[in-house]
Amino acid sequence: xxxxxxxxxxxxSARMSRGGVxxxxxxxxxAEKIDYIDYKDVKLLQSFIAENGKIMPRRLTGVTSxxxxxxxxxxxxxxxxxxxxxxxx
Amino acid sequence: MRTYEVAFIAAPNTVDDDLSxxxxxxxxxxxxxxxxxxxxxxxxxxxxAYRIGKFDEGVYTFVYVEGSGQExxxxxxxxxxxxxxxxxxxxxxxxxxxxxxxxxxxxxxxLAPRSPDDDFELDIEDEELMEEI
Numbered sequence: 747x748x749x750x751x752x753x754x755x756x757x758x759s760a761r762m763s764r765g766g767v768x769x770x771x772x773x774x775x776x777a778e779k780i781d782y783i784d785y786k787d788v789k790l791l792q793s794f795i796a797e798n799g800k801i802m803p804r805r806l807t808g809v810t811s812x813x814x815x816x817x818x819x820x821x822x823x824x825x826x827x828x829x830x831x832x833x834x835x
Numbered sequence: 836m837r838t839y840e841v842a843f844i845a846a847p848n849t850v851d852d853d854l855s856x857x858x859x860x861x862x863x864x865x866x867x868x869x870x871x872x873x874x875x876x877x878x879x880x881x882x883x884a885y886r887i888g889k890f891d892e893g894v895y896t897f898v899y900v901e902g903s904g905q906e907x908x909x910x911x912x913x914x915x916x917x918x919x920x921x922x923x924x925x926x927x928x929x930x931x932x933x934x935x936x937x938x939x940x941x942x943x944x945x946l947a948p949r950s951p952d953d954d955f956e957l958d959i960e961d962e963e964l965m966e967e968i
Contacts (some may be wrong), residue, residue, distance in 0.1 A: 766909065779942065781935035785926070786842075786897070816931075827842050827924045828883040 773809045775817075783816045784825035791830060795821060799831040838873075838932070839900045839907055843914050844893035847880060854894065857917060860897060866910050868904025886945035887921050 774780070774793065785791070794802050794809075794817055801821055804814040824830040841861075845854055850946035857876070865872055880887070900906065909926055914923040 779939070781938040782932055804854065823924065823926060825884070827895075827922060828885060828887060831884040 773807050773813070775809055775813050783813075783820040785820040785827070786829065786831050787820075788824065791817070791821050791824055795830065797834070799834045836901055836929070837904055837927060838880060838929040839902070839904075840928055841898045841900060841907070841910055841923065843897070843898075843913075843920050843928075844883075844887070846890055846919045846921050847892045847894060849919040850896060853919060854896075857913075857920075858896070859941045860913060863911055865902060865906045867905040868902065868909065872898060872908040873901055873906055874899040874931055890921060893921055898918055 774790070775783070780790070783790070794807055796802050801818060804811065807814075809817060821830060827834050845857075862872060876897035876899070878897070880892055881895050883890065885956050898910075900910075911923065911925060914920045
């Protein structure tokens with residue numbers, strides 16, 4: 747029983763280490779329990795856009811699909827009101 | 836009752852008097868139609884993320900409104916015809932906020948999801964218990 751457990755665990759960590767540098771398992775959204783993503787929270791939203799202003803895919807940020815949907819809406823609102831750029835350069 | 840956030844950006848060269856006049860007009864419009872302003876956020880002059888027309892910065896104002904929605908239509912019309920307003924955005928917030936409160940209570944009610952580390956510790960405890968028995 748104990749042997750099986752360790753095997754499973756080994757497999758899991760190997761998979762995780764393949765992820766790369768930018769991979770985060772738990773995003774700030776989950777860690778700080780943010781339920782309402784405000785489009786005025788520029789600092790928070792900035793952590794989810796890439797250098798060139800693009801919205802980061804959730805495979806890089808580790809947010810859930812529900813969170814990503816809210817995030818996308820908030821970022822697009824922030825862009826409309828010129829708090830965030832559509833593109834940089 | 837619905838809640839809204841009305842955001843608008845005034846041109847950086849706007850006279851303070853004009854802006855405060857517009858603010859009191861908005862207040863008038865909303866109270867005339869049975870709405871209520873719960874809060875006004877004034878961010879002041881801020882750099883825009885991109886150029887709008889010939890402006891690089893703007894004066895940001897956020898108005899939090901409670902009402903039926905009719906006052907919003909009139910406020911938006913007012914903003915549209917005001918020359919020194921370079922951008923505005925209205926967002927309805929009651930539904931999203933309600934959902935956020937629900938999520939919060941749900942999380943409090945149920946047990947926190949177990950992480951792999953928790954499982955590991957529990958396994959050890961179980962084995963020790965088995966040995967004791």
